Amino acid sequence: MDAASDGMRLPYDVLLDILRRLPGRDVCASQCVCRAWRDIINDDHWLSLERYFPRRAFPGLFVNKTGCRSDTSFFAPPATRGASGFRGPVYPHRAIVFQSCNGLLFLEEWDYYVLNPATARYARLPRPSKPWCSYGVSLAFDPAVSLHYHVFLFPKGGLLKEPLMATSTQGQVPPFGEAHAEEFEEPKKNVLSMLMYxxxxxRWEDREFMPGLCAPGHLYDMVDRTPERYEGPFHSSNYWRGSLYIHCHNSVLVILRPSKETYDMLQLPGEPCGPKSLYSLPGNSVLASYExxxxxVVTNNSELRVWMLTELTNGQLGWALAHDAGLNxxxxxxxxxKIQSNMIWRIVGSNGGPVSLSDDDAEDDWATPHDSEYPWDSDEDNFIDMVGGADHHESVEQDAYCTIMGFHPHKNALILDLNxxxxxxxxxxxxxxxxxxxDELDKDNSQAACCVEDSFIYRPCYKDMLPTGKLPMPP
Known part of the structure; x- marks a missing residue:
């Protein structure tokens, strides 16, 4: 689309840049001006995105803990109760969060749920008909494309599946005279099998993925050789632009493309990394940023390296080193x-502490979302300047201890646990x-052996198609 095609005097890319700087609610309301204007608003993916995600909002992150009284906590800057536009996420603190994707959580609390903490709406999923790995979950949700969501489960035993036979009569002797009437199909090779809700x-359905344009057989064999001592079939999973990016063991990235029912595979760059500890955050992780x-991302004591995945239209995949720095x-x-902070993040809840979705007042004081609803300013607050801040004459040879918590929801930045x-x-x-x-992440006065094992960056979304209700709690 250009300026002349619909009577606009501004080039289309300039117009979009202007619209992106306006409040999403106002842009959405302007669709009633005319049909051409409505088409511009609806057709551009990035404008659609900003109608669902609050601009500049980074309210916090969810953490899973083990050995603690509360399995899930929310780490965030403290919000002022009663402040204009205040909104706290509602979540069940006794649940285990398995996945987070663009504002939705997939969690377990006796049953399995998809929950939107920003709207307090949820859906209880039916039980899968087949055994599946509790550490093999992927959630797919993109509100700028559709308000429907999908959940992918990996069966016990991993991603790989034995070759399937096309007919149940294979191996039997056909009736006389029909020996050549039916051709037996070749078994499917290198199939990835999953359950999809x-x-x-x-409902749940069986899905099979066939090799795509970039699916080397030796990488398939490497995924197949995952040691049994590993917990689950992969390290992590991310959804981005219609595909699932699965960080498998043996340093292999599997890319599932549900719309095509195919998959690609790619070796991860750098030195091979061992299995993730069950009781700590990862030192290497595949992360997806919407923008x-x-x-x-790999942290090796004091070294931080970040590679960016490149995908060409001809199906070629590769890695480009985007950042290489020491953290000593x-x-x-x-x-x-002695850090003088404007605001210290803490474990918080929508009522000042961990909350349950069965609480009667869990949805009180909910307001319309505003850009300023979170007092934390990611452009200004708590920066630590390198110049003049530390005694550079002291030795800095000691390696930094660093683990990965996630990618910032709207900036080119990482959330790390550094020393x-x-x-x-x-x-x-x-x-x-x-x-x-x-230490605030795993603080629990009743347990001494409490530790954080997973973290999920939270980016609130205020639109969904989930039903309204309260999670039933066990007696």
């Missing part, structure tokens, strides 16, 4: 500085923002 149909694509000085500053501090590390400038003490 669709909110469109409300910036798919990345592979950053870690040294964390250990030595016991939760920080935002900006990849463009190598600057850090201090969020809070990592």
């Amino acid at each position: 669709s909110s469109c149909t409300g 910036r694509g798919v990345h592979y 000085l950053h870690g040294h500053m964390i250990r030595t500085l 016991g501090a939760v920080v935002v590390y900006h990849l463009d400038t190598s600057r850090m923002q201090y969020l809070g003490d990592a």
Whole structure:
């Protein structure tokens, strides 16, 4: 579309850039001006996205804990109760979060649910008909494309499936005279098998994925050789632009393309990494950013490397090194500085503590979303400057301890646990923002052996097709 095609005086890309700077609610309301204007608003994916996600909002992250009284907690800047536009996420603190995708959570609390913490709406899923791996879950949801969602489960035993036979009569002697009447199909090779739940149909279905344009057989064999001691078939899973990016063991990335029922495979860059510990955050992870694509992040003590996945139209896949930096000085500053923070992040809930969706007042004081609903300012607050902040004459040879918590929801930045501090590390400038003490994540007065094992960056979405109701709690 250009300026002349619909009477607009501005070039289309300039017009879109202007519209993206306006409040999403106002842009949405302007669709009634005329048909051409409505088509511009609805057809552009990025404008549609901003109608569902609050601009600049980074309210916090969910963490799964083990050995604690509360299985799930929300780590966030404290919001002022009664402030204009205040909204706290509603979530069941006794549940286990398996996946997060664009504002929705897939969790278990006796049954399996898809929950939107921003709207307090949820759907209880029927039990799968086949055994599946509890650490093999992928949630797919893109509100800018559709308000329906899909859940993918990996069967016990992993992704791979024995070759399927096309007919049940194979191996039997056909009746006389019909020996050549029916050709037996070749068994399907290198098939990936899964269970898929669709909110469109409300039921589970078997799905099989065939090799795509980039599916080397030796990588299929590497995934097949996953040691039994690993918990689950993969490290992590991310949904981005219609595809699932699965970080499998043996340093292999599997890309499932549900619309085509195919998959691709790619070796991860760098040195091979071992299995993720069940009782700590990962040191290497495949992460997806809605605006910036798919990345592979590796922390090796004081070294941080970030690769970006490149996908060409001809099916070729590759990696480009996007960031390579040492974190020794950053870690040294964390250990030595007395940080004066404008706002310290803590474990919070919608009522000031962990909440349950069965609480009667869980939805009280909910307001219309505003851009300023969260007082934390990711452009200004708690930056730690490298110059003059630390004593550079002291030794900084000690390696920094670093694990990965996620990708910032709308900035080119990582959320890291660096030497016991939760920080935002900006990849463009190598600057850090201090969020809070990592000990706050697993604080539990009743347990001494409490630790964080998973984290999920939360980006609220205020539109969904989930039913309204309260999660039933066991007696």
